[in-house]
Amino acid sequence: MLWIAIRMLTGDAQKFYGLLFGIAFSTLLITQQMTIFVNLVQRGASGVYNAPEAEVWVMDPVSRTTDVSYAMPPTALDKVRSVQGVEWAVPHLRAVANVRTKEGDLEGVGVIGVDDATLIGLPARMAKGDKSVLFAPDAVAVDDTGSLRFFPPEIDPVGQRLELNDQRAVIRGIADSIPSFTSTVVLYTRYSNALNFVPGTRNRLSFVLVGVSEGQTPSEVAARIERETGLKARTREEFAQAGIDFIIENTGIPTNFGITVFLGFVVGVAIVGLTFSLFIRDNIKQFGALKAIGVTNAKIVRMVAAQAGLVGLIGYALGVIGTVVFILAFSANPFFKGFYIPWQVPLISLVAVAIILAITGFIALRSVLKTEPAAVFR
Amino acid sequence: MAILPRNLSFSRQILPILAVIGVIVAAWYIISGQPDREIVEPAEQPPKAVGALADAPRVAGAGVVEPASEVIDIGSALSGLVTEVRVRPGDRVAQGEVLFRVDDRAARASLAQADAAISEARAAISEAMTAQRTARQQLDLYRSLTDPAAVSRAEVIRAEGEEAAATSRLGLARARLAAARAAAATARTETERLTVRAPIAGEILAVNIRPGEFVATQGGSSQPFIQMGDTDPLHVRIDIDENEVARVKLGAPAVISPRGAAELHVEAQFVRAEPQVVPKRSLTNSAAERVDVRVLQLIYALPESEDFRVGQQVDAFIAAKDGPTDAED
Known part of the structure; x- marks a missing residue:
């Protein structure tokens, strides 16, 4: 039965690739922007990480970061x-x-x-x-x-x-x-x-x-x-965090990147939501037929979930691979030196993809669940 | 298409498999790409407290090695050209040994002059004595005559006058001799002052003059001519921040490490604490050094060692009194 759902999904290549593109694009946007954001604000702690022997940093009580310090x-x-x-x-x-x-x-x-x-x-x-x-x-x-x-x-x-x-x-x-x-x-x-x-x-x-x-x-x-x-003494981790906090407090970077990540999410919801709804609406007759032969609503929910899962898996993979390729491609650029993808970021974008699919799937499902078997004949 | 199953679909089968492989590869890349932020051990040994001090209350300070006598900047009493330098850096000298000589030709000339004046005064004395003797003999002769008519009264007066003149000439010549002797003594002292001698037994640390150079007693802004000091034993002068002074256990030995050889730990014995708390002399070599830190200077005696030299900077750790701050730990 789930296989039928997958065939249904891939049957319309245009919409299938449209869905993939939507998920991949928002994954890429979220993952890549968050990666750059994390790496950029971590530049604030570079002074701490560049002195790998120090376990505690001691400074004047008014000093804040490695670059904002008052001599003793x-x-x-x-x-x-x-x-x-x-x-x-x-x-x-x-x-x-x-x-x-x-x-x-x-x-x-x-x-x-x-x-x-x-x-x-x-x-x-x-x-x-x-x-x-x-x-x-x-x-x-x-x-x-x-x-x-x-x-x-x-x-x-x-x-x-x-x-x-x-x-x-x-x-x-x-x-x-x-x-x-x-x-x-x-x-x-x-x-x-x-x-x-x-x-x-x-x-x-x-x-x-x-x-x-x-x-x-x-x-x-x-x-x-x-x-x-x-005097003021900070452990390495505390002082690294102080450097990061200083950048977050004193620059517009968090706002900028936050907006971009939010836009990635919105774009994902919009594209995927629209395409998914269209796809479900096009296939409403098939769902009607399935209902006519006695398929329960629970089974239909599982079918739509399988469709969403496949789209999510492939789209997410494309997005993450895109980010990896991006970071690899620019690793030679001095601006990107030391950039890495924190392992938390792909997990966050995975959650985001899941939320996008859950929202859009839920919206699309509502019409299916309300469909009567008679829809086949309309 | 024989190899592939008949109904293989790109979007239904290949794409999901590729996606799974892609996610795995990406996960591997991400995990292996996490930055290395481990704390590393220092490659070289920094100065640290060792032994009993490592885990006990302690006070740290920085110091400089100096001779037990402190550095003596040898000066010259008189200015002039250096004719001879008898010592080289590193020499050990006894007290009173000649270090260098300043040109003494002028002093010697005045000594010769004074000697000549002495001879001249001596000659004058013997001439005056001879004249006095002759005059006295003549006078005695006149006085011994019983017949007053034998010699005229005028003749006697003349003889008396000659005797008196000779006596006063002798007095004058004696005074001249004394003056010439005094001049000779002055000239001799002068020559002696032009020879500079070691005030104590010790080691020559620096020689900044060479024969032919002019040493001046005026000014004093230039570097010292010769530096020496008693380097057996060597002392270290350790600066302790005034805020820490109350914690120092005075009299306790100190653990000393020379700069750049922190693995070396030498125990030095307490000698004394300077009575005065002085502004810290920073060793930054900057011309316009301004300070607002005051330090107590403690003097410690180093044991016999090849590892320390005068002027070297050291790091020191000294035991502290058990203060109330330690009770909290």
């Missing part, structure tokens, strides 16, 4: 080191500076000063060169997306000379980092170098990165640091 006096480092449960603590400087290239162009860059001795605070991997290149005098490592903005692709950035606050800086390596939200060029250098590169203000220490002793949890240690030093 240098002894804050020793205060943090004095707290029990802190295995190690290293200084971390994040500031902005103006850099002058060889051509004389001026460009704003982010300068990140990592611990002199251990280089804690560098991204996990280097795209070019080794981490130890930073031990050379005046050495900086540029982030990979930033280097593309700085230099045309035919120029190798390694070995290029820059001028930062009247100081010479030589690019010695390229860091494989997650781009920041604003995708400014980021220069990684040692803390002592960074102090020279960044114009002098009284306090320079932006963050203290902390490793937690064995047997302690980061949140316990963060709470103890806050209590004993009066």
